[in-house]
Amino acid sequence: MWQCKQFSQLTTNELYQILYLRTATFVVAQHRIYQEVDNIDQTAWHLFKTDESGTVIAYARIFTINHGQEVSFGRVVTSPAVRGQGVGGQLLTKIMAFIKQHFPGKKIVIEAQVQVTGFYRRENFTTFGKPFIYKSTPHIKMVHAPLN
Secondary structure, three states: OEEEEEHHHOOHHHHHHHHHHHHHHHHHHOOOOOOOOOOOHHHOEEEEEEOOOOOEEEEEEEEEEOOOOEEEEEEEEEOHHHOOOOHHHHHHHHHHHHHHHHOOOOEEEEEEEHHHHHHHHOOOOEEEEEEEEEOOEEEEEEEEOOOO
16 A cells, blocks of 8 residues: 655654565665665655565655755665565655656656656656765766746
8 A cells, every 4th residue: 555644754663664575675685784764754655565464665756955945855765575576666656746746846856866867767867976985875866847
């Protein structure tokens, strides 16, 4: 089941599962040592999918940047158990639909890991600038025209 909640609406179990999946992927699996939990979580919308047992299997957070002038999203992740089954594509579709509904007219700006730029190009994101290192991993800024 897909859900989208503000930080204060998340149950303790949902928050735990979200942080577990993010840390397992972005810190442990990708061998990166950094403070994965940051101050963006409290102001972000948390979009996630649970399986039949209630386990979080897909997740992303959506938030505004540049004093609310633009919208961004990040920590886009699927559980290893569902990778290759189209859940990531569903997640991106849900992200874009949420942005269109809640942030119409705002340019979308993300910082994507370089190896997944093709994933975002499917939704008409384009790269902007040159790659840079963020938390020991090559990233690049990508932009998308506002959705109306």
